[in-house]
Amino acid sequence: MKTDIDMSLVHDGHQWIVRHPTVKASGQDFSALDANLVHALRSNGQFPAGTSVNVFMGFDFDTIPTWLRQYASHYFNRYVSLEL
Amino acid sequence: MSMNRKWYSGMLTTEDWWAVWLGLIMLFAGLTSIWGVDLVGWMAKTQTWVWGDFSWQNVLKPSGYKEWHPLLSLFVTYLVFTALTCLGAWAMKLNVKKFFLGWTIIFLITWAVWIIGHEAHFKAHTHEFEKYGITWSLSLGGGFSYMLALLVGLIIGNFFKGFAAFLSEAAKPEWFIKTAIVYLGIKIGIMTMQDSSKTMELAIAGMGATFVAYLLFWPIVYTVARKIFRLSRAAAAVLSSGISICGVSAAIATAGAIRAKPILPVMVSVLIVVFAMVELVILPGFYTYISPDQPIVNGAAMGMTVKTDGADGAAGAILDELMRANAVNQFGIVWEEGWILSAAVMTKIWIDVFLGVWAFILALVWVYNVEQKTAGHSTVPVSEIWHRFPKFVVGYFVAWFIYLGIAMFLPDMIEAAKQGANIVQSPMRKMMFMLTFVSIGIITDFSKLKGMGRLTLLYAIALFLIIAPIAYIVAWIFHHGMMPPVVG
Numbered sequence: 001m002k003t004d005i006d007m008s009l010v011h012d013g014h015q016w017i018v019r020h021p022t023v024k025a026s027g028q029d030f031s032a033l034d035a036n037l038v039h040a041l042r043s044n045g046q047f048p049a050g051t052s053v054n055v056f057m058g059f060d061f062d063t064i065p066t067w068l069r070q071y072a073s074h075y076f077n078r079y080v081s082l083e084l
Numbered sequence: 085m086s087m088n089r090k091w092y093s094g095m096l097t098t099e100d101w102w103a104v105w106l107g108l109i110m111l112f113a114g115l116t117s118i119w120g121v122d123l124v125g126w127m128a129k130t131q132t133w134v135w136g137d138f139s140w141q142n143v144l145k146p147s148g149y150k151e152w153h154p155l156l157s158l159f160v161t162y163l164v165f166t167a168l169t170c171l172g173a174w175a176m177k178l179n180v181k182k183f184f185l186g187w188t189i190i191f192l193i194t195w196a197v198w199i200i201g202h203e204a205h206f207k208a209h210t211h212e213f214e215k216y217g218i219t220w221s222l223s224l225g226g227g228f229s230y231m232l233a234l235l236v237g238l239i240i241g242n243f244f245k246g247f248a249a250f251l252s253e254a255a256k257p258e259w260f261i262k263t264a265i266v267y268l269g270i271k272i273g274i275m276t277m278q279d280s281s282k283t284m285e286l287a288i289a290g291m292g293a294t295f296v297a298y299l300l301f302w303p304i305v306y307t308v309a310r311k312i313f314r315l316s317r318a319a320a321a322v323l324s325s326g327i328s329i330c331g332v333s334a335a336i337a338t339a340g341a342i343r344a345k346p347i348l349p350v351m352v353s354v355l356i357v358v359f360a361m362v363e364l365v366i367l368p369g370f371y372t373y374i375s376p377d378q379p380i381v382n383g384a385a386m387g388m389t390v391k392t393d394g395a396d397g398a399a400g401a402i403l404d405e406l407m408r409a410n411a412v413n414q415f416g417i418v419w420e421e422g423w424i425l426s427a428a429v430m431t432k433i434w435i436d437v438f439l440g441v442w443a444f445i446l447a448l449v450w451v452y453n454v455e456q457k458t459a460g461h462s463t464v465p466v467s468e469i470w471h472r473f474p475k476f477v478v479g480y481f482v483a484w485f486i487y488l489g490i491a492m493f494l495p496d497m498i499e500a501a502k503q504g505a506n507i508v509q510s511p512m513r514k515m516m517f518m519l520t521f522v523s524i525g526i527i528t529d530f531s532k533l534k535g536m537g538r539l540t541l542l543y544a545i546a547l548f549l550i551i552a553p554i555a556y557i558v559a560w561i562f563h564h565g566m567m568p569p570v571v572g
Contacts, residue, residue: 001465008085011346030343030462058087064336064346067527068353070258071332071392073098074088074471076340076447081461 001079002054004047009057009078018057022046030078038082047084055080088471099259102172104479107266109168110508111483114270117504118490118497124504125149126164128157128195129511130202130229134216143199147507161515162191172259179253186254190526194518197236201229209412223413226514227368227405230398230521234364237525248526255523257394264397264516265429266479271422271509273487277498279569280491286423286566290384290430293562297388298438300554301328305546313542318344321446322352323539327546329442330435331356331391337439337472341447354532355543360395361528363547368402372410379407379419380566383427385559389552393432393474394524400428401517423568431559433477440472 007018016033017026025040027033037055047053057078061069088094095101113123125148133142144154166187173183201207204216206228213219222228237255241248248255276283305328309320321342326335332353339349367390371382386403390396404425411417447464490501533540 001463001467006089008087013345013347056089058089059340061086061088065350067252068332068336068350070099070256071353072336072472073086073094073100074340074468075336075346076343077088077465077468077471078343079463079465081463 003056003079004053006056006058008060010060010063034080034082038084041082042084049084051084053082053084055082091467091470096175097177099176099256100262100475102176103259103262103266103476106168106172106263107476107479107483110267110512111270111486114504114508115486115501118500120500122148122504124507126152126157126160127507127511128154128161130198132202132204132207132216134204134218143202147511158195182253186251190251190254190519190522193236194233194515194522197233197522198229198518201232209409211412223409225405225409227402227409229518230402230405233518233521234398234525237522238528241526241528242530245529251526255526257520257524257527258392260516260520260523261394261397262476264513264520265393266476266483267509267513267516268426268429269480269483270487270505271513272426272484274502274505274509275422275426276484276488277491286380286427286430289562289566290387290427291434293384293558294388294431294434294438297555297558298329298442301551304550308546308550309542313538318342319348322348323542326352326356326391327543328551330393330432330439331360333436333474334439337443338446341443342450355536355539356391358528358530358533359543359547360390360392361524363390364395364399368399368406371403372406376407376410376414378560378564379424379568380427381559381563382407383424384431384563385556387428387431388435388555388559393436394520396432397429398517398520398524400425403428418571419568420571427563433480436474437477440469443472444469
């Protein structure tokens, strides 16, 4: 799936956090996360206002405890289309 | 950072893939026997011995290189598997020094226990008393080694916790059992060479039973969790998958599918790992006792009841040994080794294969119907199925179909192919099982159940009143009448 920006996704125990070298956003749930990411992308100026941006959020499996990683190697990825 | 972005993500960095690589390296090394080259004959194997008559020549021998001293064979076995596992540990970014030390200790414990377990008073069947010059034996076959390995692991894991923590870097039961299952694919291939209709019947029955059991387990446990135990929708879904499908991997897959906070599957997984040990300890003896004349039904039921691949493979191996030993004593017949284990593993493999599809469907339902609407439009890519697909299954089927192909298209080579295959699928596979038993004991800490009262109660009720009985009925419907071949 073609995307405009690839970000890593983690949960710090309180909120979801997405990171990219130039953009970072967080939120208690995905609704807040997506809304905050829209604000961050608008502020960043990387994409023109009014455009649709396809975002890949790959969960960073290194944040899963080491002892648990032998049972699975994937949590989930999100593909989100955001209107700036 | 570890993300699954491409189809080949994780090929060098996950234990799942490293089980495939360890499996295929030995598979192809074993295949060279077709051309008269023995690349696996260095593998050491245990022999039945009698107390008071200990010598290295009596307890060990090389699988192929007959002129070698047994200790040289054991040393080379250590070197080869240490090199391969340390390479894997390095690629997986584990602490290689800690892994090497832990692996070495686990390897030594494993072989010491394996040798002790082969003493005739523990292992020999009644018809072997004269051969070994003994008058009594527990007649537990190879099962005694497995149970002893588990006991030693559990003692370390629960009474020497600092030592267990030190070994934990190398105590990887899922890696070891998945590698063993790839080797088991060779065994299935050989079984197919001998009796293709029976093997295919086992595979198809296993698939059918798993599919039916799936449709029953999950909704029942989910309903109990929601209506009686009042769990949240997310907790009920994750716990239902963990209890009713295939343990930790199902709990993680479901939690991922419903976008749950990662702490939820971590908590549930603690519960699953400890309960899997309870199942592993209780069920093989229980099934052998209640239904000694239904070996394949028991094996299939085991696969659908015991959670996690490691515990299921281990339980299937014990069941195989106990039931065959019991058949010798009770019925005077010798069942061929591996069929009961294969029945247990076959249902588990189908569960693992279905898991990715199940999680994908659940993700679609959750994202499009349950999840709160967000500022963006979220989609669930089909690639999620592949990312959750258990890769060791690829190795299992490759091994199976290579030997099936030899049987179908190169029948003249069967005997030559069997020489290498028998070393990989027997002593190597059993060593990986033994490593699994020791490791699974080391990482199981029963004290972790403290403070999980309500979840523990739900798990126990669901397991013993819902999952186990339904699994047995479904296994009986699909497998009754199927028996392992009789030897001799």
